[in-house]
Amino acid sequence: xxxxxxxxxxxxxxxxxxxxxxxSFSVPKNSLTILAGPNGGGKSTxxxxxxxxxxxxxxxxxxxxxxxxxxxxxNFDISFPVTVKELVLMGMLSRKIRPFYxxxxxxxxxxxxxxxxxxxxxxxxxxxxQLSGGQRGRALIARALVSKADIMALDEPDASLDTDAARSLxxxxxxxxxxxxxxxxxHHIGGVLGIADNVIYVNGTTSVYYSPDEFKEKRGxxxx
Ligand code: ADP
Ligand code: MG
Numbered sequence: 001x002x003x004x005x006x007x008x009x010x011x012x013x014x015x016x017x018x019x020x021x022x023x024s025f026s027v028p029k030n031s032l033t034i035l036a037g038p039n040g041g042g043k044s045t046x047x048x049x050x051x052x053x054x055x056x057x058x059x060x061x062x063x064x065x066x067x068x069x070x071x072x073x074x075n076f077d078i079s080f081p082v083t084v085k086e087l088v089l090m091g092m093l094s095r096k097i098r099p100f101y102x103x104x105x106x107x108x109x110x111x112x113x114x115x116x117x118x119x120x121x122x123x124x125x126x127x128x129x130q131l132s133g134g135q136r137g138r139a140l141i142a143r144a145l146v147s148k149a150d151i152m153a154l155d156e157p158d159a160s161l162d163t164d165a166a167r168s169l170x171x172x173x174x175x176x177x178x179x180x181x182x183x184x185x186x187h188h189i190g191g192v193l194g195i196a197d198n199v200i201y202v203n204g205t206t207s208v209y210y211s212p213d214e215f216k217e218k219r220g221x222x223x224x
Contacts, residue, residue: 002029004181010059012045019045025208027198032177034192035185037202043185044072046202050153068144072155084139085124088114091143110146118142134165154184170195
C-alpha cells in the first residue's frame with residue numbers, strides 16, 4: 001500500500017485550546033477519506049494541517065505530495081471580478097506571484113478539460129459571485145484538479161448544497177479517486193459513506209475506520 005498521508009502522534013493547539021492531540025493515522029494513495037465528528041471536533045484543523053497551512057506543535061506529518069485546499073464556508077463576494085475560467089486557470093499558478101504571466105495553450109486546454117469534467121463549460125465566463133453553492137463547489141474542485149496537487153483536502157464542500165447538488169458533487173469525487181487522494185470533512189455522513197473508503201471520526205483526537213461498514217458497525221447510528 002502506497003501511503004499518501006501519515007500522521008504520527010500529532011498535537012495542535014490554538015494558544016491553550018488544543019484542537020487535536022494524539023492523532024495518528026495513515027491513508028493510502030487514491031483513496032477517499034471522510035472526516036466526521038461534532039462541531040469544534042477539529043476537522044477543519046486537521047484539513048489545514050494536511051494542506052500545510054498549520055504546523056503541528058508535536059508529532060510528525062508525512063505526505064507524499066502537495067495538497068490542494070478547498071476551505072469551509074467560502075463565500076465569494078458578489079462583486080469579486082473573477083470568472084470561473086480565471087479561477088480554474090489560477091489553480092495552475094505557483095504560490096509565487098509572477099507579473100505578466102501568460103497561460104500556455106496547454107494550460108488553457110487543461111482548464112477547459114477540468115471545467116468540462118466539473119460540468120462548468122457552459123458557465124465558464126460567469127463571475128464566481130453569481131454561482132450557486134453547487135457550482136461554486138465544483139469550480140473549486142476544477143481548480144484543484146488542474147493543480148499539480150496529488151491530494152485534495154476539502155472542508156465541508158457539501159455544507160450548503162441541496163440533495164441533488166450534493167449527489168453530483170459526490171459522484172464527481174468518486175470518479176476523481178483514480179487520480180487524487182481525497183480527504184473531505186462532511187456533516188452528511190449518510191450521503192458520503194457510499195463513496196468513502198475510510199472514515200476518520202474527529203473529536204479532539206481521531207478514531208480511524210478503514211471501511212464505511214466498520215464505521216457503521218462500531219459507531220452505530222449515533223452519528224450525524
Ligand atoms: P471543526 O471543523 O470540527 O468544527 P475546528 O477544527 O474548526 O473544528 O475547531 C477545533 C477547535 O479549535 C475548536 O475548539 C475551536 O474553537 C478551536 N479553534 C479553531 N480555530 C481557532 C482559532 N483560530 N483560534 C482559537 N481556537 C480555534
Ligand atoms: Mg470545520
